[in-house]
Structures are given as structure tokens and as C-alpha cells.
Amino acid sequence: MTARRISVPPTAGLALRCADLRPWGDKRLDRALAAWLEVDEVLLECSGTSALVLALRTLQQLAPDRCEVVVPAYTCPLVALAVAQCGLQLRLCDLSPDCLDMDGDALDALLSHRTLALVPTHLGGRVADVARLLPRAQACGAYVIEDAAQALGARVHGRSVGLQGDIALFSLAVGKGLSTYEGGVLLARDPALMAALRAQHQASIRPHLAWELRRSLELLGYAAAFRPALLDRVYGAPLRRSLARGDWVTAAGDDFGSHIPQHSMGAWRQRVGLRALARLDAHWAQAQQQAQQRIAQLRTLPGLEVVEDSPPQAQGIWPVILLRLPSAAQRDALMQAHWASGWGLSLPFSRVLPDYERYAPVLGEAMDDPVPQARDWAQRLLAISNSAWLSDALFGQLLDALRQTMPPSAAG
Template sequence: MNIPFLDLQAVNHEYADELKAACARVIDSGWYIGGVELTRFEQAFAEYCEVAHAIGTGNGLDALVLVLRAWKEQGKLQDGDEVIVPSNTFIATVSAVVETGLAPILVDVDPHTHNLDCVAVEAAIGSKTRVLLPVHLYGQLAPMPELMAIAERHGLLVLEDCAQAHGARLNGRRAGSWGHAAAFSFYPGKNLGALGDAGAVVTADAELARLVRALGNYGSSIKYQHDYPGINSRLDEIQAAMLHVKLKHLDADTERRRRVAERYLSRVNNPLIGLPRVTERAAHTWHLFVVDCPERDALKEHLAQQGIQTNIHYPLPIPRHRPYAELALSPVMIAAGLHERILSLPIYPTLGEAEQDYVISALNQFSAR
């Protein structure tokens, strides 16, 4: 049996007729940027995230960058201000900070959830700290009640990186509704994935929303009037139309992911394989199912020999990437070892029970070298 890490063809095939109809509708309309499909999706996504405003962007990195740039335009940030980010995250989180002239401060993560550790956050706050940038890793929210309390005590802005947490909740509140703003990616492999690059900013702040939209449209709110040094980062009509189709199915697809995760959690019993720790089982959206194994490379090879594709999120800590080598002096302890032990298993809505059982059997058969 061959089991891909993610079968996007199968995932999108379920909605192929709706997706094709959405594309045809846009093609026939003759309007391809900033039209009714974008407006419809932004309204629906804002409602889904339980916030007032959603602004489509070209991708998730741009969503992060545009919020930080908007805060600089508002005078809330200036070059050199510090942004606290988790040491275990995709490179885009740190790239956005550096790109906007700010200084990323890598902070350790909880050894069980791999999300930000609140004690480490408190210890890292200094005189130049201005922003907390928690990442909701794997589909589980960071400890937002505690982080928001920390932010309030120290007068910090909070930007949620929700690239892996579409629809996730904590204490009943959606990802994206906790901070002052949030950034989403709709990269094709996300739980809510476009058929190309796409992203969005969500916020309850009307002025921030207006500014983010202008900055992503060449710094313009009125055609040929450019009030800010902006960029071109807009969610096009075809991607917006397809995302609107897939948004209607997101909660059902999430429930299917949860069933896969529950099967893994209840049936993998190999003592060499550490299973994910879950804060709220009914709120986790399982973008990734990440196990912890001291013999990770041997486990990966064992699964590959049986036709099971896996992935590593992430194989290198941030300071091991050349552009960010100067961050190596950050006091990161727990996350420094994660990249040697963690392995992501196949998990997606169309993964069948027979395939799940095949993966589970292979995991339980694994033995130490």
C-alpha cells in the first residue's frame, strides 16, 4: 500500500464540480481582481472567525507583514522593536518580522504542545518588546488566555499566526479572534487551502483593516491616490471564489480529520512513539499529527519502506538557517531538540480507515535499532 503524506488531488476532487463552477463564474464575469467574489469570501471568513473584518492577501507571509507594517504606519512600532516568536515555527513567522525592520526574539516552547511557553515569554520581555506573535501550531491554539494577560500587563500588541489553525478554538473562541489581529495562509496544503497562494488578515479593528487593505493595494484606498508606500498583495477573484466553496465544507472536513486523529491516539501503543498532547480534543483541527520518537530517522525509514510518506515540521531550528544565524544566541532549550525527534504522519479528510489502520500497524511494529 502506498500512502501519501497529503493527497490534495483526492481532497479537492470531492468538490471538483463546485470548484469548476466557481472558476467558470469568475471567468464569465470578466472581473478578476477586487470583485464580488472577494467581498463574498471576506465577509464569510470574517463571520467564520467571529471577527468584524477580513482582508484577502496574496499569501500568509504577506498577511503577517501587512499587519506589522500597518502598526508601523500608525506609530505603534518602529525599526528595531522586538517581536517575541516561538522558536519552533515555519520560517515565514520570523521572515515577516525581519522584513519589516523589527527584531525577532526566539522564545522556547512547551515540550508537550510545542506552542509558546508562557514562562519563557515573560522572561524574554524587555524594554524594546512591543509584539507577541504566537503561532497556533499543528491546529491547536497557543495558550491565548495567559498570553493575552501577559500582553495586557506589558502593553503589548498581539498578532496571531493562524496559518495552521483554521477553525480551531480555545475556551470556545476561534483562532484569529483573540489578538489585535491575525494572519492566515490558504496555501493548498492548509485545512482551508486555495488552489494557489492566498492569505488573509482578520481583525476587529476597523482602522487597522482599512490600512492593511490600502497597504496591500499599492498603498491606495482611492484609485491613483497613494497615501502609503504599499505593495501588491491581493487575493484574486478565482482563489476567493474557490476558498468560499471550500469554507462551506471546512467544519465537516475538520471533523473527519479529528476522527483520523482519534484513531491514531487510541490505537498507536508503541512505547517508543510519543503521541501529541491535546488541550481540548474537540477544538484541535489537526492540520498536522506530530509524533515524538528518539529514533525518528529510523522510524521515518521504517514507514517509507512500507510505502507510508511522512514529513518533518521542522527539520532545522530557526538559527540553523543562514539568514538567521545571529539568532543562535537566543536561550532556546526545548525546541533545539525537537527537530531531531518529531515526525508528521499522514492526516487528511479523505484518508480511509484501511489506510489509517495500515499506518497504525506500521507504527506499532516499529522497534528500536
């Protein structure tokens, strides 16, 4: 009998339970998330990208003479699409050679009286050093929007990420920990700015039956398929087809449509998220314990860098373990050999923003922004799933593959 193929999910998402899907009960996910994040109020949006669009449109009203948005050159293409949908000009900031934060010198060269906002990213659950950027933003009068789409539950100085900048957004999409299949969370630490976000939400966000029906069916499908017996059919098989075509953009999940829908989140999906939220702290605690054990093993491999949180006193979450390999050739060799092996290997994003041909029309002049350090990160970075499905035996196989990819001489 042929052994059943297992695909480890690319991130440590929180599995839903049958009891989560009940169509009755409390639906105020926004209130529960506000209490969980220890803030007075949050807004629920239909996606993290929609939350970014709403934030940018709010800031446009507050500072109509500003038109540029500075983002890391290595970030989700949806960020660029959100900026374009608002009619704003994107500027790409190079990354630091030592961490995934925006490089200070490169940022200084981009900031001006035209800058509306900076959008630092907490990538893969790792905490960015937002405090380092704040004086620069304040000096030129720009806002700071923390992109914490992949960091719901991460903390710095004992408080949730997102509370150092002016605005924060989180994602409730598949694989982000807590999931309503698609969803977003938006907040501001200043009451007046939060009131402006709320007013923009009330003026522009409406229910949309077709979109809500689609997302509800997708959430049901996710709840049913997120198990070892089925995930290979809905995730592993499409991944292998993309890789067989040599299409790393689709394999990495970077192929997005140009239009960003905006609508409210329905009551049933809020109820599902609310029930799952009660288990999120325990889920991340278990993920952290597993990650630390595996990081200790990964650090025995010469030449391999485990990406950590940037600021001191930060406690990120661990949906994945991010690794930087010594060279692009070694990273690509590992991915070509084992991306389809079912071990939970993935790329956070397949390339820097200027290197996606399909997004050139929305990047505009930003295509010419020099980002050599970000490109180096994009070419050497990979993610290992921190899902509990990645058993010790499978992780051992992955370690062996890494050893073969990076012989001891890599340390030199």
C-alpha cells in the first residue's frame, strides 16, 4: 500500500474546532480583541490589506498635501497594491544588512515633506524596531503604520506590537494564527486618530453579501481541510504544480489581483474567531516552546543564521522560523530539492517588490529605488513551518537536508 503523502502547513495556524462553527452566541469579536490587545477599541475589516487602505485614506484626509508612502522593499505585494489603490506614490526602503528592519540611512534619503506614512513590517512574527524609526518620522511630520499582519500576539516592552506607531493593522487570514479565513484588525493609540479611522470606516465600509458568502464557504473549507488527511490535496498538490512550472511567485502565494475588496465582516465569522481567540495564548506558548527547541538545533549548523526579534525586550510569535542561508545558491538549491517534500518549507515572499514584473504598473517610479540589501535578504531567506505537524522525525530529515546544503566549509 502506498504511504499517504503528508503536507505540513507553511505556518503554525490555529486549528478550528467543530464547536467554533456554531452559528449562535456572542459575535463581538472586536470587543474581545480590544481586551486581548489591552486597548480601548479596534475596528474589524475584511482583510489586513483593506485595513491598510482605510488607514491610508484616513491619513490622506488629515494630511492632503502629502502623497508618498515608504515601505520596506521586501514586503508583501499587497502593501504596494493598497498604496496604489489610494492613488499614493510608493517609495521603497532598503533593509538593514543585519536585520529585517528598514535601513536608517536609506530611510533618511527617502523622507521629505511629501511623506505621508512609513510602514514598518513585523515579518513572520519577528518584531521590528519601530522605536528606532519614530524620531525620523516625527522630524518630517509623517505617520507610522505598523504592519503587524503576521504578528498578532507579538509584544514589545510587555505590550502588543502596534502601539508604538500611530496606527497598527493585523491580519486574520489563513495561516496568521487566529483566522476568519480573511479578516483584518485596525487600531490607533491616539483617541482622535482612532475616531478618524472609525469615521472613515463608517463612511466607506458596507456589508457585501456575495463576498461574505464566499468568505464563509472558504472558512468552512479551511476548517474541514486543515488536517493531515486533507491538507495535501488543497495545499500540497497545487504547490507541486506551481513548482513543476517553475512558478515560484505562485508557489510563495505572491500572485494577487489588483483590486482590494472592502466590506464588513459577517456575524458568523466573528463568532468563529471569537471562540478560537480563547485558545490563542496557549497556542502561541506551545509554538514558542517548540521553536526554541528547534532553534537550538538549527544553531549547531555552521553558516546558518536564525532571524530573531530586532529590539530588546521583544517577544515575537513563532508561526515560522526564519533562516538566512550563507548564499542565494544554497537557499535555491535547498528549495528546489525540498520545497515540495512536505516539510513546511516556504518563502516569506519570493522577491523584492521591484523584481515582480506583474506589479511594475503599480510600483511606478519606485521600480528605480536602489535596494541591494533587501534583494540579498530576499535571495537568502526561507521559512520553516513551526506547525506541530512538523514532527521531530520530519524536522530531523530537514536538518539533514540543511547539513548537506551547507557543508562545514560554509562557516568560513
